[in-house]
Amino acid sequence: MRRGVGAGAIAKKKLAEAKYKERGTVLAEDQIVQMSKQLETFKTHLEEFASKHKQEIRKNPQFRVQFQEMCATIGVDPLASGKGFWSEMLGVGDFYYELGVQIIEVCLALKHRNGGLITLDELHQRVLKGRGKYAQDVSQDDLVRAIKKLKVMGNGFGMIPVGGSYLVQSVPAELNMDHTVVLQLAEKKGYVTVSEIKDSLKWEKERACHVLDHLLKEGLAWLDSQAAGEAQYWLPALFSELTSRDVTPEEANQMTP
Amino acid sequence: MDRFSWSNGLLEINETLVIQQRGVRLYDGDDKAKMDLGVALLSTHRLIWRDIKNHECCIAMPLSQIIYFEEQAAGIGKSAKIVIHLHQVPANKEPGPYQYSKTDMALFCCFSLQFYRRLTEEMTKKRWENTPVSQPIPTGTGSQAGKTRAVGIVGIERKIEEKRKETDKNISEAFEDLSKLMVKVRKLSFLSIDICAKEMVELSRSIANKIKDKQGDITEDETIRFKAYLLSMGIANPVTRETHGSGTHYHMQLAKQLGDMLQAPLEERGGMMALTEVYCLVNRARGMELLSPEDLVNACKMFESLKLPLRLRVFDSGVMVVQLQSHSEEEMIASALDNVSEKGSLTAEEFAKLLGLSVLLSKERLLLAEKMGHLCRDDSVEGLRFYPNLF
Numbered sequence: 001m002r003r004g005v006g007a008g009a010i011a012k013k014k015l016a017e018a019k020y021k022e023r024g025t026v027l028a029e030d031q032i033v034q035m036s037k038q039l040e041t042f043k044t045h046l047e048e049f050a051s052k053h054k055q056e057i058r059k060n061p062q063f064r065v066q067f068q069e070m071c072a073t074i075g076v077d078p079l080a081s082g083k084g085f086w087s088e089m090l091g092v093g094d095f096y097y098e099l100g101v102q103i104i105e106v107c108l109a110l111k112h113r114n115g116g117l118i119t120l121d122e123l124h125q126r127v128l129k130g131r132g133k134y135a136q137d138v139s140q141d142d143l144v145r146a147i148k149k150l151k152v153m154g155n156g157f158g159m160i161p162v163g164g165s166y167l168v169q170s171v172p173a174e175l176n177m178d179h180t181v182v183l184q185l186a187e188k189k190g191y192v193t194v195s196e197i198k199d200s201l202k203w204e205k206e207r208a209c210h211v212l213d214h215l216l217k218e219g220l221a222w223l224d225s226q227a228a229g230e231a232q233y234w235l236p237a238l239f240s241e242l243t244s245r246d247v248t249p250e251e252a253n254q255m256t257p
Numbered sequence: 258m259d260r261f262s263w264s265n266g267l268l269e270i271n272e273t274l275v276i277q278q279r280g281v282r283l284y285d286g287d288d289k290a291k292m293d294l295g296v297a298l299l300s301t302h303r304l305i306w307r308d309i310k311n312h313e314c315c316i317a318m319p320l321s322q323i324i325y326f327e328e329q330a331a332g333i334g335k336s337a338k339i340v341i342h343l344h345q346v347p348a349n350k351e352p353g354p355y356q357y358s359k360t361d362m363a364l365f366c367c368f369s370l371q372f373y374r375r376l377t378e379e380m381t382k383k384r385w386e387n388t389p390v391s392q393p394i395p396t397g398t399g400s401q402a403g404k405t406r407a408v409g410i411v412g413i414e415r416k417i418e419e420k421r422k423e424t425d426k427n428i429s430e431a432f433e434d435l436s437k438l439m440v441k442v443r444k445l446s447f448l449s450i451d452i453c454a455k456e457m458v459e460l461s462r463s464i465a466n467k468i469k470d471k472q473g474d475i476t477e478d479e480t481i482r483f484k485a486y487l488l489s490m491g492i493a494n495p496v497t498r499e500t501h502g503s504g505t506h507y508h509m510q511l512a513k514q515l516g517d518m519l520q521a522p523l524e525e526r527g528g529m530m531a532l533t534e535v536y537c538l539v540n541r542a543r544g545m546e547l548l549s550p551e552d553l554v555n556a557c558k559m560f561e562s563l564k565l566p567l568r569l570r571v572f573d574s575g576v577m578v579v580q581l582q583s584h585s586e587e588e589m590i591a592s593a594l595d596n597v598s599e600k601g602s603l604t605a606e607e608f609a610k611l612l613g614l615s616v617l618l619s620k621e622r623l624l625l626a627e628k629m630g631h632l633c634r635d636d637s638v639e640g641l642r643f644y645p646n647l648f
Contacts, residue, residue: 028464028467028468028475029475029479031460031463031464031467032464032475032479032482032483032486034460035457035460035461035464035483035486036482036486038453038456038457038460039457039486039489039490041453042450042453042454042457042490045449045450045453046450048449049446049447049449049450052446053446062436062439063443066440066443066444066447067447070444070447070450070451071454071491073451074451074454074455074458075455075458075492076454076458076490076491076492077491077492077493078491079491079549080488080491080493080549080551081488081489081491081507081549081551081552082546082547082548082549082552083488083489083507083552084488084489084490084491085489085490085491086491087549088546093547093549094545094546094547097540097547097548097549097550098540098547100536100540100550101536101537101540101541104533104536104537105537111616149549149550149551150533150550151550152550152551152554153532153533153536153550153553153554153577154532154571154575154576154577155531155532155533155575155576155577155617156574156575156576171617172574172575172576213638216638217636217637217638217640217641223638
């Protein structure tokens with residue numbers, strides 16, 4: 001028996017297509033209606049949740065972590081839009097979006113000094129200071145999430161793992177693996193030398209110099225050519241409290257573009 | 258006074274505090290002892306005195322040392338005192354602040370009647386006999402009070418540290434349980450949202466697949482509605498076929514608002530602003546119901562299709578800016594070339610100062626001019642400098 005040819009077969013196929021299409025149409029349309037109904041149910045549950053926990057979300061960093069983890073498991077991004085239910089009903093959005101503004105402002109104010117690289121610790125401290133005594137507590141997890149959202153605006157926001165924590169980058173300077181590794185090496189003392197790079201990483205001198213030059217050009221490193229022994233490349237981002245000085249508001253105003 | 262030994266002032270187990278009094282001064286015989294004002298503590302076993310100013314200076318004497326005591330009435334220029342007559346110094350006495358004493362007496366000044374009465378009680382009850390406390394750790398034979406005091410303190414500090422660690426451990430174990438409990442409790446309160454939201458995600462995936470495979474006849478309207486649902490739920494839009502960009506009505510409205518709002522700021526800043534700048538500006542102005550970064554990007558993407566006089570632009574470096582449509586590229590580059598030629602050469606910082614632009618954007622403009630072949634660069638560790646291209 002031959003299959004699939006002949007007028008009968010074609011007619012059969014057309015019928016199947018029509019039924020399939022019909023079923024497809026109904027299902028998809030139905031599903032969108034179904035979705036709008038389910039949305040209402042969801043909103044009700046979320047309202048109830050908000051009435052109990054809205055304050056807690058804003059005040060309790062631990063709660064926020066748990067909340068975010070739940071959202072990640074579900075597959076929703078509560079911070080995608082200010083128009084989202086999560087934002088509108090729970091107020092999570094405003095918390096993180098405002099934090100984003102504060103992060104941008106801190107990074108901008110310090111960029112002239114550290115080239116656009118700052119430790120997560122320092123960023124955390126300065127954001128907390130800026131928020132004042134009576135503001136809600138902000139954890140490093142909160143900062144990390146806010147920074148992840150900022151990435152979408154293309155200003156080079158990123159995070160580099162260094163010494164158990166992170167360096168936050170806020171400029172579009174290209175930093176590849178080589179640069180990152182040198183930053184990690186410099187983390188212990190706040191500076192690094194060519195010899196140290198050669199010893200620890202087993203690189204050729206040219207490679208080390210190339211990376212250090214790039215960091216200098218990007219304003220991420222400062223050269224101390226008067227250091228005893230060998231030239232030292234310092235990273236202002238890694239300056240500790242002891243060796244750094246706070247930028248006064250006047251200075252920041254002069255420097256901020 | 259030499260009956261006193263250095264002490265940490267902490268009560269032993271079985272030892273109870275009976276009464277304490279501030280403002281007490283110690284005397285050695287009739288003369289004022291080196292000790293100043295302090296706090297006197299009477300326990301069931303000892304008489305303890307701690308310096309008010311220097312809390313580490315603390316001495317104690319077993320009550321068993323007291324033979325008897327009496328009140329010395331106040332006189333002219335003298336305050337009321339308790340005079341304590343003491344036994345001989347025992348052989349195994351711990352080091353104290355004094356090696357020798359003038360008399361077999363200790364005097365305490367500035368007493369309350371209460372203290373006196375309690376002392377009387379304790380001396381009568383002699384509770385220390387019934388409930389012995391642990392002997393103090395014999396210290397070395399060092400003659401200097403300071404040296405042996407340090408050794409004793411090390412022992413004390415070790416004890417304190419051990420107790421602290423134990424307490425810490427207990428507390429953190431309790432907290433662990435508590436936070437585990439909290440997590441469970443929270444999971445319960447999250448439960449209904451969890452289930453609902455998961456269903457929505459499932460449903461939206463199914464719908465998206467159908468749209469992709471062109472199964473069924475979904476209208477434009479329905480697509481728009483669907484996108485709005487995705488937006489409210491925070492579900493990433495899986496439909497890659499974009500008709501209105503990733504935008505929704507919400508983003509269209511936003512785009513129009515931005516069009517109005519950003520005109521003046523853009524003019525002030527040379528026609529161009531980094532997107533992060535716009536984000537801060539807009540959100541600071543709003544105060545509440547802030548825009549997410551994605552909202553802003555999605556709205557800006559709609560400028561062109563809505564025929565608004567703004568454009569979202571992405572530079573090679575990835576920097577995103579909003580710029581005024583009226584500011585043409587050629588004009589910007591031509592004026593950049595003029596500026597550089599006039600000054601001979603310019604760095605991004607210098608150019609920024611000249612134009613009142615941010616360093617980031619002035620750099621982008623110079624890079625653009627370079628790309629078009631009007632400028633060339635001198636890249637050294639001293640910085641990136643641009644010169645007119647004479648090639």
